[in-house]
Each structure stands twice: as structure tokens, then as C-alpha cells.
Amino acid sequence: AQSVTQLDSHVSVSEGTPVLLRCNYSSSYSPSLFWYVQHPNKGLQLLLKYTSAATLVKGINGFEAEFKKSETSFHLTKPSAHMSDAAEYFCVVSDGSSNTGKLIFGQGTTLQVKP
Amino acid sequence: GAGVSQSPSNKVTEKGKDVELRCDPISGHTALYWYRQSLGQGLEFLIYFQGNSAPDKSGLPSDRFSAERTGGSVSTLTIQRTQQEDSAVYLCASRTGTGASRYGYTFGSGTRLTVV
Numbered sequence: 001a002q003s004v005t006q007l008d009s010h011v012s013v014s015e016g017t018p019v020l021l022r023c024n025y026s027s028s029y030s031p032s033l034f035w036y037v038q039h040p041n042k043g044l045q046l047l048l049k050y051t052s053a054a055t056l057v058k059g060i061n062g063f064e065a066e067f068k069k070s071e072t073s074f075h076l077t078k079p080s081a082h083m084s085d086a087a088e089y090f091c092v093v094s095d096g097s098s099n100t101g102k103l104i105f106g107q108g109t110t111l112q113v114k115p
Numbered sequence: 116g117a118g119v120s121q122s123p124s125n126k127v128t129e130k131g132k133d134v135e136l137r138c139d140p141i142s143g144h145t146a147l148y149w150y151r152q153s154l155g156q157g158l159e160f161l162i163y164f165q166g167n168s169a170p171d172k173s174g175l176p177s178d179r180f181s182a183e184r185t186g187g188s189v190s191t192l193t194i195q196r197t198q199q200e201d202s203a204v205y206l207c208a209s210r211t212g213t214g215a216s217r218y219g220y221t222f223g224s225g226t227r228l229t230v231v
Contacts, residue, residue: 036222043119043224044206090158100171101210102148103220105158 002027004091006106014114019063019078021089021109026072029096033074034103035065038088047089050074061085086113117141119223121207127229128197136192136226140209147190148220149174149182153203161205164190197230204228 007022025031035047048059055067065076074091091106120139128134140147149161160174164184175181179198184190194201204227208220 044208044222046220098171100163100165101146102160102163102171102174103150103158103208104160105150107157 001097002029002031002093002095002104004033004093004104004106006089006091006109008109009107010110010112012112012114013081015083016080019076019081019085019111021076021091021111023074023076023091023106024072025074025091025093027093027096031096032094033065033067034092034094035059035063035074035076036090036092038090038108040087044090047076081111081113083113083115086111119207119209119221121205121223121226123226124224125227125229127231130199130230131196133193133195134197134228136194136205136228138190138192138207138209138223140188140190140207141221142188144209144211144221145187146210147184148208149190149192150206150208151203152206152225156203158206161192194228197228199230202228202230 003026005024013019030052033050036044037047038044047063048057050057050067058064063078065074067074089109092103095102095104122137147164150158152158162169162182163171166187167184179195182192204225206225207223210220
């Protein structure tokens, strides 16, 4: 069965410093992995996706993630945090065990950006 | 439409009442999903539609929950005899294609349901 584990429920950084949000996955299949962001009282927005092409994936707003099969990780990074990055971030895997394509979400990481 | 539209955005209902939540997916998207986001439970899959059929209803928490989709477009999630534990944000997502997908999904802004 597929699953994702977000290793930190809360991350706090100062504006202008790097961001690292950690995610480990478990999958019996070649996984499709995503990062979504949710700002307060807003819907989910796709940041980036990994679909077995390049292992370093670039997304919107300067975020990127690296797929590491040996470590079963898909950590999200950004070189320099901006105040507008404060939000909830979800690591997500697409269920490859069924033919539905349903998404399995991690528990989320709240990113706080301090001025 | 340009995005996934959900209505109402907020719903407050009394315990025991029935509610209907609506999702209008992106035009042409054949796959439609309902998820529930609640405190302590994170984001949970409820049901998957491909066209008008629902090949995966495994996430519906009880028989008080049902959903339908008509014309391969609009979907309605119905909760009968609402309970306080049904309070959550209900999210709808759509995408093109069938079966397992390697592509992202477009989510609506959700319906925040509060049962009092």
C-alpha cells in the first residue's frame, strides 16, 4: 500500500533563509508524487509533481523537490523563504495499486515564516 | 469553467438535517474525486467518479453518505442525518484521463460544513 509521512508537523524559518520540508513515501509501485500548498481558507494548489522523468523537479514560486529512490524521500526545498510562503504543505502520492488514481495525503506541514 | 467550483462555500446545519454539497468540475474532466479535510484526520479520500459511474466508493465513512454525478459533469455529495463528527471541509477535485494518473489534479476551494 502507498503512504506518505511528513516528518515535521511544523517548521519555522526566518524570511530569506532556506526552507526544507521533509517527506518519505512508501510504495510498491513506481510512484507519482506531488506537493500541494494550502493557504488559510483557500483550496489546494499544486506546487510540483514527479512522474518518473527528471528526479529534480522544479515547481512554482521557486520551490523544488528531489526524488531519491534509495532514501524513499521527496523533500521540498526553497532557497529563500518569503512571507507569502507561510501555509500548509502536503506531500501526496498517487495510489498505483488501484486504477482510480486517488491521492493519498500526508498529514501536512505548517510552514511559519518569521520577519 | 476555468476551475473547479464548489457550493456552498460555507454551510451550517443542525444535527440530524440532510445536506447537499455541489461540485462543478473543469469542463471535459472525466475523473472527479471527493475528499474530506478534518482536524486530526487530515485529508481523506471519499469517492471517485469516472464519468457518471463511481468505481471506488471505499472512502465513504457510512451509509449516511452518498454521491452522484450526472451528465459526466456536476456531482452532488449528500450527507443524511448529519452528525457533529461530519463537520469538516469537503473538497472536490477533477482531472482528465482514466485510471491511475501521473498528473496533478485541480481542487476546488471546498465547502466548510459545520454541524451544530
